[in-house]
Amino acid sequence: MSSSAENPTLTAEITKPSTEIATETAQSAKKITLKTSDDQIFEVEESVAMEFATVKSFFEDAPSSTDTVPLPNVPAKPFSQVIEFCKEQIKFKANPDETEKKRSNSEFVKEKTNEDLVEMIPVANYLEIKDLLDVLNQAVADRIQNRSVEYVRSFFGIDNDFTSEEEALLREEHAWAFEDVDED
């Protein structure tokens, strides 16, 4: 009894740094293994995986789980781009800088092809990455703004299922929508 009462500061001095080291190593060491729909294995840092709300909510109740997490709706190609985005995103979490974040986000989408964007959207939705979903949706909206019907169809890979009569009628009724569109 008396010894514990005498040395509380000493114990605190010993334990505090050691726990800090422990958590740091755990954070840097802990990786989460994810498996895409095309059976590719990704090992990502826990902090990146926690950006995926879907994955995070499982670990909330099973924090010590080391199982591989299957992501049956996620192909490897857009997933690697999603991971790239999330890694960037985490930096801003520790050090919030709105303008820099905006710049980084627009840089991210600028480099991506239309196809890249269209493929990443369902992945972001499935994994519930709200920031990414917002960035992607805005980027797509920017790209199809003031574009022709044909361009938008090819952008999303949609087949035209109107008959030529139906289409002609619609074009006549909403003629204003087809004026002054940008060149493809």
Place this chain on the structure above:
Amino acid sequence: MTMNERKTIDLEQGWEFMQKGITKLKNILEGLPESQFSSEDYMMLYTTIYNMCTQKAPHDYSQQLYDKYRESFEEYITSSVLPSLREKHDEFMLRELVKRWANHKVMVRWLSRFFHYLDRYFIARRSLPPLNEVGLACFRDLVYQELNGKVRDAVISLIDQEREGEQIDRALLKNVLDIFVEIGMGQMDYYENDFESAMLKDTAAYYSRKASNWILDDSCPDYMLKAEECLMREKDRVSHYLHSSSEPKLLEKVQHEELSVYANQLLEKEHSGCHALLRDDKVEDLSRMFRLFSKIPRGLDPVSSIFKQHVTAEGTALVKQAEDAASSKKADKKDVVGLQEQVFVRKVIELHDKYLAYVNDCFQNHTLFHKALKEAFEVFCNKGVAGSSSAELLATFCDNILKKGGSEKLSDEAIEETLEKVVKLLAYISDKDLFAEFYRKKLARRLLFDKSANDDHERSILTKLKQQCGGQFTSKMEGMVTDLTLARENQTSFEEYLSNNPNANPGIDLTVTVLTTGFWPSYKSFDLNLPAEMVKCVEVFREFYQIKTKHRKLTWIYSLGTCNLIGKFEPKTMELIVTTYQASALLLFNSSDRLSYSEIMTQLNLTDDDVVRLLHSLSCAKYKILSKEPSTKIISPTDHFEFNSKFTDKMRRIKIPLPPVDEKKKVIEDVDKDRRYAIDASIVRIMKSRKVLGHQQLVMECVEQLGRMFKPDFRAIKKRIEDLITRDYLERDKENPNLFRYLA
């Protein structure tokens, strides 16, 4: 694209998969052998819902899944939860409920994760209750609604057991009551309506039963101890397992049953109630009484009124005691300055000290008790003792402390402290003007006859009086003290004047104290035929004063003078210290050996009263400077007087006292006269601003205006009104004789 490549899942097939997961969850909750959810289990369940909700119509099953989500809970509750709860009772039922609620929350958490995609779009777009709420509502509607009555009764019965001293599982109650709170999802309605109101009712009934026994069996202090203990326990109860919002309501119930209901019975208990506690100085019990009764509405009213009664009674007893002592003493010795009265004032001060400490300590400085103390002191402080008003007693008391050789021997600090207390007592006296008049009389004596012990104390009490009664109250007294300082300077310059003008020197040492009329009490002046030697003195001083000041009139007050005479008696020469009156009378015998009463009276030009008084002091008292014929103890107009040349005394220097005229009557008359002016002034002031006023109102306002100085008598006010009407300041209304008009 991925999405398009996905195989459509139909409802039946998808749900079959989901049910497997749900069954696994239920098994875990029921404690059956089952492995934990793996990340794969979780992801597959989530993905199934995700896919079934993102399929194109008509394969979007969001609505169906939302319904099935609810049904899953309903099914589990009906088949497992309710049966297990229904078969248990009392504490066991409570334990089961706590366990089931905890499980339910786990189930809601997991299921709402599996179904999470519904929350994100389907539920949000349609503003449906979110998954978490749906899950909790199932428990509320099916379990809580059925059982809350039973649960409430079980909880209340445990609380009552604890009140009776049994050990109960407080953590269990805390958990159960948390359910009442949590089930409201942010609203306190369920806790308040389904539990709290019944608990409060039970509490009231419980303490009503307890109190009805205690009030019969226990003494007031014991009862209060129990009550305080109960309140503390209930408070502790709240902090351990009730919701904090219950505390004021719960305590209110207990206070009502224990204190409000029995307040009078408790306070009036014959041998231990409030009276007895005050009588026996049970300070601790009184403090407890204050603490308890301060919590109930108007609870302190009866306590303070008993306190007032008690203090009034104690004070009145002191008055009675002093009265008795005075009347028994009166028989033998009348003239001795009332030692009894001094004792009385001391005792009143002690009484005040004691009960002021009660107010400050036991009654936490509460205004109600300050008021009670004030009212009690006002009652007996205005009674007066043996024909002397308290105003006079206080003034005499001060005089005794402030004069040289007073009956009290006190240190400077003690004097300061006592003066402070006397001034405090003055606040309770309604005739402050009478005090001021008596005080001025006594102050004048102290100052003029050099009897004041300490100038600092004189000034200090004036400061205290000024603080309490205002500058007007003390301005004259301060003027008196200042006058004396000025008079001393004046005397110095007079002596200088005499040494510079040797011709003017009258051959007698003369000290003159010049005072300002108005500051001082009024004295008779110019009534005495001075002996020639003294007339010269007066002339010399007048001349000196004329040089110093212009347009100032000197009025000589011989009645306040003292003379030192050298008496050449046959045995030895002696110095006699006498008043100017006595000196004048004695000097008559330098030219005549024998004088008759009437000769003395004519030569001195004094009234019968004065002559009798001074001749008595010279011929019938301790020192017989004059021999009287016939030699009796009283002076009569036919007596003759002769210088007693045989007179001697063992002292060389003697003071022959001249008993002062009884001033009391004069003081009271003076005050009465001042009051008439004060009332007149007040009535005129009021009427000037109001123009027209009813009798009643005028009297009330007048009393209020003057209350700071004295309590005017209604009849006196009425008389002054009549007088003002005759002097055309006011007139009565022609139609309503109770209405007065101001005549400018």
